[in-house]
Amino acid sequence: MRVSSTLDKIREHYGNKVKIVYKNYVVHPTRATIPALAACAADKQGKFHDMYKKVFAHFGRYTQAQMDGYAKELGLNMGKYKADMNGVCKKQIRQEQMELARVGTRGTPAFYINGRFLGGNRPFPHFQRLIDEVLKQAEAAKSKGMPVSKLYDELVVKKGKKTL
Amino acid sequence: MKRIGITIGVGILSMGVAACTKASSSDKKLDQIASDVAALKKQLVGDTPANAKGKAPGAKGMAGRLQRRALNNNTPLGRIERHLARMERMIARGSMRGGARGRRPPRPDAKTVYSVPLNNSASVGPKHALVTMVEGFDFA
Numbered sequence: 001m002r003v004s005s006t007l008d009k010i011r012e013h014y015g016n017k018v019k020i021v022y023k024n025y026v027v028h029p030t031r032a033t034i035p036a037l038a039a040c041a042a043d044k045q046g047k048f049h050d051m052y053k054k055v056f057a058h059f060g061r062y063t064q065a066q067m068d069g070y071a072k073e074l075g076l077n078m079g080k081y082k083a084d085m086n087g088v089c090k091k092q093i094r095q096e097q098m099e100l101a102r103v104g105t106r107g108t109p110a111f112y113i114n115g116r117f118l119g120g121n122r123p124f125p126h127f128q129r130l131i132d133e134v135l136k137q138a139e140a141a142k143s144k145g146m147p148v149s150k151l152y153d154e155l156v157v158k159k160g161k162k163t164l
Numbered sequence: 165m166k167r168i169g170i171t172i173g174v175g176i177l178s179m180g181v182a183a184c185t186k187a188s189s190s191d192k193k194l195d196q197i198a199s200d201v202a203a204l205k206k207q208l209v210g211d212t213p214a215n216a217k218g219k220a221p222g223a224k225g226m227a228g229r230l231q232r233r234a235l236n237n238n239t240p241l242g243r244i245e246r247h248l249a250r251m252e253r254m255i256a257r258g259s260m261r262g263g264a265r266g267r268r269p270p271r272p273d274a275k276t277v278y279s280v281p282l283n284n285s286a287s288v289g290p291k292h293a294l295v296t297m298v299e300g301f302d303f304a
Contacts, residue, residue, distance in 0.1 A: 007299070011289065019289035021282050021298045028304035035303035039286070048286035055303050062303065096285060100300045103280055104272035110300035115277035131295055138294040149292040152282065156296070160279030164272060 003109050003121045004056055010127055017135060022048065023096040025108050031061060033093075038067035040089035041081045047074045104164035114138065115156035197251055200244065 010018055024036045035055045042051035054070045055062065071081050100110065104117070111118040111127075114134040118126065138151055146154060272278060280298045 003299075003301075007297075010297070014295065016290045017293055018295045018297060019287055019291075019293035021285050021287040021296060023280075023285045023298055023300050024302065025300035026302045028302060032302040032304040039303070043286040049288050052286075092284070095283070099281060099283075103278040104270065105300045106269055106271070108300055108302045112278055112280045112298040112300075114295055114297075115280060117272035117274055117276070117278060119271065131297075135295050142294065148294060151292070151294065152296045156277060157279050157281055160277040162279050164270060164278075 004053075006122070006124050006127065009124050010131070013124075013128070014131065014135075018131065022052070023100055024093045025097055025100045025105050025110065026093065027108055034064055034067055035062045036093050037085045037089045038071065038081075040092055041084035042071065042074060042076060044084045044088070045076050045080065047076060050074050102163050103161070114152070115160040197247070200247070 007020060011020065022039075024032075024040070026032045026036055039048055039051045039055060042048050051070060051074060054073070055067075058066070068078070068081075071078060103112065107119070109119075109121055113127070113130050114137070116130055116134060118130055138155065141151060141155060142148060282296070282298070285298075
């Protein structure tokens with residue numbers, strides 16, 4: 001939860017310059033799988049962040065009934081929510097876990113800021129240092145004519161190291 | 165010959181443990197293992213033909229039984245043997261703590277850019293931004 005407040009601060013400080021992408025890396029499957037599936041299913045209806053906040057606000061041992069209750073509170077289509085939880089989300093969570101493990105993630109929270117690794121629950125200044133550094137590089141690329149929509153693909157996905 | 169081999173092996177190992185113990189005398193774990201090795205050495209060396217001279221005839225039989233038991237991994241001696249083998253590897257690496265670190269998986273390098281695809285993962289913020297942060301998280 002503490003890192004969640006740091007991320008809020010980052011969004012507040014950098015505004016539209018920063019996008020945050022959430023990928024599941026389930027370290028504690030008995031506890032974290034149900035909320036991970038619920039948050040994924042909520043995302044399919046555009047409510048990921050609301051579900052994420054709700055789950056972390058009631059930190060503890062999560063149950064399916066509890067997650068269903070949150071989904072109802074958020075006004076989700078329950079049929080689609082349950083279908084996504086039992087179908088596409090299971091596959092997506094496995095996929096995300098593999099993507100992160102391939103580049104060396106071994107625990108959470110783990111951050112890749114324009115592909116640069118920052119591990120653990122760090123205070124805002126640690127993020128700020130790295131964000132400012134990669135922001136400068138991104139702005140330099142943009143000034144050379146690279147569209148913002150292609151920055152991540154060109155600078156990170158294509159040029160980045162594929163495995164640890 | 166087997167008994168001599170075991171005796172030499174234990175002797176070499178105990179020298180290694182002694183050297184390691186000198187390097188980090190405060191390490192309680194090493195001390196404990198060193199005392200285990202000393203006890204085992206006493207048990208085995210005490211039964212070599214030279215030492216068995218003048219002893220009861222049952223001494224030679226005991227060494228044989230120990231050797232046979234050592235072959236069986238489920239016996240306490242087998243566990244000690246495995247423990248000793250692990251110790252040998254740790255000593256070869258330099259120290260107990262160094263060895264433990266060596267087994268940890270490598271971490272990503274802070275200066276390297278890693279290719280993390282975004283695919284259809286959940287996100288907040290603009291569709292495209294100058295900086296994209298990927299957070300690996302779990303609800304626990």
